[in-house]
Amino acid sequence: xxxxxxxxxxxxxxxxxxxxxxxxxxxxxxxxxxxxxxxxxxxxxxxxxxxxxxxxxxxxxxxxxxxxxxxxxxxxxxxxxxxxxxxxxxxxxxxxxxxxxxxxxxxxxxxxxxxxxxxxxxxxxxxxxxxxxxxxxxxxxxxxxxxxxxxxxxxxxxxxxxxxxxxxxxxxxxxxxxxxxxxxxxxxxxxxxxxxxxxxxxxxxxxxxxxxxxxxxxxxxxxxxxxxxxxxxxxxxxxxxxxxxxxxxxxxxxxxxxxxxxxxxxxxxxxxxxxxxxxxxxxxxxxxxxxxxxxxxxxxxxxxxxxxxxxxxxxxxxxxxxxxxxxxxxxxxxxxxxxxxxxxxxxxxxxxxxxxxxxxxxxxxxxxxxxxxxxxxxxxxxxxxxxxxxxxxxxxxxxxxxxxxxxxxxxxxxxxxxxxxxxxxxxxxxxxxxxxxxxxxxxxxxxxxxxxxxxxxxxxxxxxxxxxxx
Amino acid sequence: xxxxxxxxxxxxxxxxxxxxxxxxxxxxxxxxxxxxxxxxxxxxxxxxxxxxxxxxxxxxxxxxxxxxxxxxxxxxxxxxxxxxxxxxxxxxxxxxxxxxxxxxxxxxxxxxxxxxxxxxxxxxxxxxxxxxxxxxxxxxxxxxxxxxxxxxxxxxxxxxxxxxxxxxxxxxxxxxxxxxxxxxxxxxxxxxxxxxxxxxxxxxxxxxxxxxxxxxxxxxxxxxxxxxxxxxxxxxxxxxxxxxxxxxxxxxxxxxxxxx
Numbered sequence: 001x002x003x004x005x006x007x008x009x010x011x012x013x014x015x016x017x018x019x020x021x022x023x024x025x026x027x028x029x030x031x032x033x034x035x036x037x038x039x040x041x042x043x044x045x046x047x048x049x050x051x052x053x054x055x056x057x058x059x060x061x062x063x064x065x066x067x068x069x070x071x072x073x074x075x076x077x078x079x080x081x082x083x084x085x086x087x088x089x090x091x092x093x094x095x096x097x098x099x100x101x102x103x104x105x106x107x108x109x110x111x112x113x114x115x116x117x118x119x120x121x122x123x124x125x126x127x128x129x130x131x132x133x134x135x136x137x138x139x140x141x142x143x144x145x146x147x148x149x150x151x152x153x154x155x156x157x158x159x160x161x162x163x164x165x166x167x168x169x170x171x172x173x174x175x176x177x178x179x180x181x182x183x184x185x186x187x188x189x190x191x192x193x194x195x196x197x198x199x200x201x202x203x204x205x206x207x208x209x210x211x212x213x214x215x216x217x218x219x220x221x222x223x224x225x226x227x228x229x230x231x232x233x234x235x236x237x238x239x240x241x242x243x244x245x246x247x248x249x250x251x252x253x254x255x256x257x258x259x260x261x262x263x264x265x266x267x268x269x270x271x272x273x274x275x276x277x278x279x280x281x282x283x284x285x286x287x288x289x290x291x292x293x294x295x296x297x298x299x300x301x302x303x304x305x306x307x308x309x310x311x312x313x314x315x316x317x318x319x320x321x322x323x324x325x326x327x328x329x330x331x332x333x334x335x336x337x338x339x340x341x342x343x344x345x346x347x348x349x350x351x352x353x354x355x356x357x358x359x360x361x362x363x364x365x366x367x368x369x370x371x372x373x374x375x376x377x378x379x380x381x382x383x384x385x386x387x388x389x390x391x392x393x394x395x396x397x398x399x400x401x402x403x404x405x406x407x408x409x410x411x412x413x414x415x416x417x418x419x420x421x422x423x424x425x426x427x428x429x430x431x432x433x434x435x436x437x438x439x440x441x442x443x444x445x446x447x448x449x450x451x452x453x454x455x456x457x458x459x460x461x462x463x464x465x466x467x468x469x470x
Numbered sequence: 471x472x473x474x475x476x477x478x479x480x481x482x483x484x485x486x487x488x489x490x491x492x493x494x495x496x497x498x499x500x501x502x503x504x505x506x507x508x509x510x511x512x513x514x515x516x517x518x519x520x521x522x523x524x525x526x527x528x529x530x531x532x533x534x535x536x537x538x539x540x541x542x543x544x545x546x547x548x549x550x551x552x553x554x555x556x557x558x559x560x561x562x563x564x565x566x567x568x569x570x571x572x573x574x575x576x577x578x579x580x581x582x583x584x585x586x587x588x589x590x591x592x593x594x595x596x597x598x599x600x601x602x603x604x605x606x607x608x609x610x611x612x613x614x615x616x617x618x619x620x621x622x623x624x625x626x627x628x629x630x631x632x633x634x635x636x637x638x639x640x641x642x643x644x645x646x647x648x649x650x651x652x653x654x655x656x657x658x659x660x661x662x663x664x665x666x667x668x669x670x671x672x673x674x675x676x677x678x679x680x681x682x683x684x685x686x687x688x689x690x691x692x693x694x695x696x697x698x699x700x701x702x703x704x705x706x707x708x709x710x711x712x713x714x715x716x717x718x719x720x721x722x723x724x725x726x727x728x729x730x
Contacts, residue, residue, distance in 0.1 A: 413563075416560075417523065417524075418560050419560050419561075419562055421522055421523065421544060421560075422556065422559070422560035422562070423562070423570075423574075424521075424543065424544040424545040424548065425520050425521075425544055425545075425547075425548050425553075425554050425556075426545075426548055426570070426571075426574040426577075426628065426632065427545055427548040427549045427574045427577040427578055427632070428545055428573060428574060428577050429543075429545050429577070430543070430545070432545075432573065432577060433545075436562070436565055436569075436570070436573060437562060437564075437565070439564070439565070440562055440563055440564025440565035440611070441563065441564050442564075443564040443565070444564065
């Protein structure tokens with residue numbers, strides 16, 4: 001890989017760990033109550049149906065217990081009363097970087113976002129704490145009828161499409177954190193691609209947390225109409241604060257007949273962030289949804305991107321890579337719900353646990369008895385680096401009836417001292433040797449990724465290995 | 471310019487001493503062979519010189535052109551010019567041979583310098599051709615699923631590409647049939663030059679039919695007990711190691727008494 005390609009992708013943890021002093025015009029204060037919800041709805045001048053939706057969601061959130069009977073007890077360390085739920089400076093993103101306030105603009109320039117936009121993106125949305133500060137798309141796409149705006153704008157300006165799909169893929173009560181998001185959501189992307197339109201270059205969103213004791217709750221809704229294609233990529237960073245930060249997004253995708261959606265995430269939150277995200281897609285007849293999910297950062301990530309295969313011959317795929325370093329728990333996986341004949345799903349998960357890091361794979365595959373010709377393939381591979389790291393695999397696969405097929409493979413391997421010594425004997429440092437092993441482990445999966453992201457991922461892995469060797 | 475091993479004592483960490491005062495000097499441009507029976511410390515020697523973490527040096531020095539390498543990490547020793555052809559080369563899944571060798575070369579460059587990809591592949595293909603390695607090799611994972619012969623050829627290829635000042639070949643003949651042995655030996659011979667010193671470790675004289683050493687040493691009980699010209703290898707072959715062990719018994723015995 002040439003240096004030129006690498007220099008295009010300037011998003012990494014060392015670059016993410018900085019912050020500018022805060023000044024917020026809109027601040028919902030600390031703690032969560034119905035008053036918080038009213039504040040948000042008022043500031044955003046939302047219609048009544050959304051305000052009601054939020055209040056109901058808050059009740060659901062308050063009534064649901066923490067899922068600690070199956071999930072990490074670390075969830076109990078989230079102090080909801082200490083979190084700020086809405087911080088923003090403005091209610092409208094600008095269309096030009098020149099109009100973005102200096103501090104915020106400097107943040108995104110340091111993260112390399114405007115540069116990436118010029119080089120290879122069809123559109124960019126940049127969210128700073130609760131709201132998008134910048135949102136722009138190449139004019140040609142707008143002329144074709146493509147909509148790419150923030151969720152606030154989507155709700156206001158395209159209510160007929162927004163309301164039809166909002167909350168339909170992931171109901172409020174799906175889990176405690178989808179309910180929380182539904183109560184206080186702000187920011188995120190709204191995308192609509194008209195029938196037959198193929199968006200050639202990726203649309204990108206960048207989520208930045210700048211404030212301490214803050215919760216970011218973006219809400220993304222992507223609708224790819226019949227026969228259309230779109231690729232969406234999201235990146236995220238936050239400065240490393242002493243206290244915990246919460247990120248709890250809801251992402252809903254709808255792929256209509258024959259549409260293709262590819263959703264790429266490179267999650268690189270700082271190690272104090274609780275990252276509890278619900279992501280699901282509905283794939284109609286012959287539609288294809290592919291989640292590419294890379295989790296490098298955060299303190300605890302719980303995320304299981306799913307596809308409901310609703311139409312005949314729909315196809316769902318989750319390719320995921322998780323890297324858990326000291327003090328991190330990556331609890332990730334996939335859900336594939338087959339609901340029509342001849343639907344296929346593919347899940348490939350690779351996790352790397354380093355030091356005291358822990359990675360968990362949780363999968364759910366469901367194929368009911370009345371369907372025929374459905375196929376699922378699940379592969380989970382775990383790599384352990386040194387003996388203190390931990391990996392767990394919980395694949396729940398339910399296949400009924402005799403006309404469907406399923407295949408499951410799992411492996412656990414370790415980077416051995418002999419491998420490291422062999423590579424060191426050839427002149428590679430211990431960190432370089434570990435990096436090479438880890439990259440080798442994820443290599444066949446990374447080949448499936450868009451070029452720009454595979455380069456970024458390799459660099460993030462190199463950085464993690466340098467840190468872990470010290 | 472030489473690799474000097476001076477009064478080297480070493481053991482597996484916490485275990486019994488295996489090398490017990492080993493002395494050896496390998497000049498650049500020369501090929502030395504070490505022969506010895508099983509358990510004499512042959513493989514330990516190669517691992518201690520290259521810095522394997524399981525071994526502990528209790529006293530002595532290893533000087534690479536005057537620099538004591540024992541305090542250096544294994545990778546720093548390698549970059550200083552030391553190469554070990556492994557008896558059992560290690561598999562690295564998912565890492566292609568081409569990328570691996572390239573990373574090793576890149577690690578020898580200064581910060582900010584980048585290996586030229588065209589030159590690199592030119593050199594790599596040239597060396598692969600000499601060792602009769604097919605082009606498909608570059609995209610295969612390092613040593614994964616390789617036959618014994620392929621693994622050993624890969625070691626020699628890496629040596630050719632990394633151009634060490636001193637190379638240790640640890641039982642490079644083990645696991646090879648005669649055809650593979652000839653190819654590997656030809657590869658090693660092609661690398662003989664005034665700028666490299668080699669130490670060939672072997673149990674059998676067979677390898678030395680193809681790689682003729684300048685000096686042959688016999689290692690018994692963790693020390694060099696005999697050093698002579700290539701004819702010593704033939705003597706060992708015909709008489710066996712017991713001959714030399716018997717000749718030494720008295721010697722070692724008296725030393726052990728002295729140590730008590």
